[in-house]
Amino acid sequence: MASGFSFAGCPMNPMPLLALALAATLPLTGCKIIKTAPAGGETSATTDEARMAALVADSYVPKLIPHVAAAATDVVPLRAAIAGGLDAAGAKLGLRGAGGGGPWNFAVKGAGVVVTSDRASRAAKLGLDTDADGVADVQVQLGPVIKGTALRDVAPFYVFTDFRDQIEFAKLARALNDAAGAAIVLPEGDLLGKTVAFEGAFAILSAKDALLIVPTALTALP
Amino acid sequence: MNIKRRLLLSVVALGLALPAMASAEGTIAIITPSHDNPFFKAEADGAAAKAKELGYETLVLVHDDDANKQSELFDTAIAAGVKAIILDNAGADASVAAVQKAKDAGIPSFLIDREITQSGVAVSQIVSNNYQGAQLGAEEFVRLMGETGEYAELVGKESDTNAGIRSSGYADVISQYPELKSVARQSANWSQTEAYTVMETMLQANPGIKGVISGNDTMAMGAWAALEAAGRTDVIVVGFDGSNDVRDSIAKGGIKATVLQPAYAQAQMAVMQADTFLKTGSTGVEEKQLMDCVLVNADNAAKLETFALAE
Numbered sequence: 001m002a003s004g005f006s007f008a009g010c011p012m013n014p015m016p017l018l019a020l021a022l023a024a025t026l027p028l029t030g031c032k033i034i035k036t037a038p039a040g041g042e043t044s045a046t047t048d049e050a051r052m053a054a055l056v057a058d059s060y061v062p063k064l065i066p067h068v069a070a071a072a073t074d075v076v077p078l079r080a081a082i083a084g085g086l087d088a089a090g091a092k093l094g095l096r097g098a099g100g101g102g103p104w105n106f107a108v109k110g111a112g113v114v115v116t117s118d119r120a121s122r123a124a125k126l127g128l129d130t131d132a133d134g135v136a137d138v139q140v141q142l143g144p145v146i147k148g149t150a151l152r153d154v155a156p157f158y159v160f161t162d163f164r165d166q167i168e169f170a171k172l173a174r175a176l177n178d179a180a181g182a183a184i185v186l187p188e189g190d191l192l193g194k195t196v197a198f199e200g201a202f203a204i205l206s207a208k209d210a211l212l213i214v215p216t217a218l219t220a221l222p
Numbered sequence: 223m224n225i226k227r228r229l230l231l232s233v234v235a236l237g238l239a240l241p242a243m244a245s246a247e248g249t250i251a252i253i254t255p256s257h258d259n260p261f262f263k264a265e266a267d268g269a270a271a272k273a274k275e276l277g278y279e280t281l282v283l284v285h286d287d288d289a290n291k292q293s294e295l296f297d298t299a300i301a302a303g304v305k306a307i308i309l310d311n312a313g314a315d316a317s318v319a320a321v322q323k324a325k326d327a328g329i330p331s332f333l334i335d336r337e338i339t340q341s342g343v344a345v346s347q348i349v350s351n352n353y354q355g356a357q358l359g360a361e362e363f364v365r366l367m368g369e370t371g372e373y374a375e376l377v378g379k380e381s382d383t384n385a386g387i388r389s390s391g392y393a394d395v396i397s398q399y400p401e402l403k404s405v406a407r408q409s410a411n412w413s414q415t416e417a418y419t420v421m422e423t424m425l426q427a428n429p430g431i432k433g434v435i436s437g438n439d440t441m442a443m444g445a446w447a448a449l450e451a452a453g454r455t456d457v458i459v460v461g462f463d464g465s466n467d468v469r470d471s472i473a474k475g476g477i478k479a480t481v482l483q484p485a486y487a488q489a490q491m492a493v494m495q496a497d498t499f500l501k502t503g504s505t506g507v508e509e510k511q512l513m514d515c516v517l518v519n520a521d522n523a524a525k526l527e528t529f530a531l532a533e
Contacts, residue, residue: 097512102512102513102514103514121369122369122398122399123361144398145395145398145399147357147361149354159508160349160508160510160511160512161341161508161509161510163510164339165314165337165339166337166349166351166352166353166354166387166512167353167387167390169512170351170353170354170357170391170394174394205514205516
């Protein structure tokens with residue numbers, strides 16, 4: 001994820017194609033964010049929300065969903081790896097996001113039986129039992145309020161240095177969560193006893209943290 | 223030694239101590255806002271402790287959030303021939319020139335806490351994620367409020383970027399809950415005494431207030447004192463910073479939560495990156511790094527001491 005850095009020069013982007021794709025939607029030139037007019041004579045008067053929504057429109061379906069699908073570890077071995085040591089599991093299977101010392105972000109997939117259900121809260125969640133012990137091992141966020149920055153930070157192609165500041169970068173996370181929430185289609189009701197298959201991402205600071213998944217794919221199995 | 227005399231003079235003028243022994247690794251300058259705020263003191267202490275551990279001398283300076291003074295301090299540090307500068311800057315736009323000046327003199331800067339508006343000037347920017355921290359505090363606030371009810375917000379000093387960032391982070395979360403109604407929103411300028419007065423007024427105008435979310439801990443302490451005086455200890459108060467005062471209030475069942483910015487750890491990380499950069503020519507990480515904040519409530523308040531959580 002981290003590109004090399006030399007004091008005199010600019011960080012080289014390891015993914016030129018991606019940089020090109022990002023440059024189409026962001027005012028990026030080389031290694032610096034320029035706050036004023038982007039190339040192509042577009043006006044820079046758009047809001048952070050509008051620019052991040054455009055970036056998400058260009059990257060969520062074509063890049064992020066496939067990235068999560070490709071990078072996802074099955075939830076049962078992933079939980080075992082985390083229990084064996086978060087830093088080792090993170091280094092092997094996760095990403096640290098934009099900072100050292102922050103949470104580890106993991107892409108995850110699996111299926112589980114719904115054993116807890118809160119669809120009344122605006123931050124609705126399903127608790128899934130993925131190892132048949134009757135206890136919820138993961139919480140899948142259903143929105144409309146989806147928390148955290150796991151979707152942004154699980155992707156190596158969203159790099160904080162490329163963004164103006166923490167606010168713009170936070171709006172990206174929010175726009176990704178909104179895209180994930182808007183894509184969720186589930187039958188009504190508490191779904192208790194149903195099996196639900198998922199792909200998504202979560203972030204944890206310690207091995208004891210609950211796994212709060214933002215789903216990029218979610219299906220109630222018949 | 224001309225440079226040494228200048229350095230000594232400026233340090234003495236600032237009332238700070240300069241280590242007597244020259245060190246093999248050279249000197250690291252540590253420039254922050256005033257240590258009157260314990261947050262910035264923790265930052266400077268963290269950086270100095272790590273620098274000494276790694277064999278550097280330190281030159282500890284304060285700019286009092288004055289960009290002109292900061293520019294002079296950079297001149298001092300450059301003249302002193304420091305190897306690197308650790309900086310909590312005095313303005314996102316105004317600080318770019320000072321950091322560039324050091325870079326032109328061959329001295330790398332490592333920024334902590336606040337970011338500047340350009341990348342490619344500093345080697346590292348380790349940014350306190352105030353927006354994420356505010357979202358965390360707001361999520362806890364929403365949970366404590368049961369997603370419903372009237373609330374008030376105390377905003378920080380408007381000239382300070384972080385006041386706006388925190389308020390936006392609060393709004394980002396709370397606005398997603400239509401049953402939460404904002405009945406008052408006012409600046410108390412980070413001040414405990416101002417917050418006391420503002421809270422009294424807010425309470426008189428809006429006796430139905432169920433919660434108060436505050437841009438920092440000192441204002442939360444002021445609000446809590448006013449609520450106690452009015453016999454309204456049922457009101458939910460959430461702060462921001464992770465100060466020892468709010469920790470003690472949480473332990474007594476007063477204020478419900480705050481958000482810790484890991485000032486000490488962040489400063490230490492900057493010094494480690496400076497050391498790696500000086501020895502290898504690269505930090506090995508991206509320039510801009512976000513340091514997440516951590517929620518502090520009754521579950522973990524006992525582990526909090528001087529802006530650091532024990533493992």
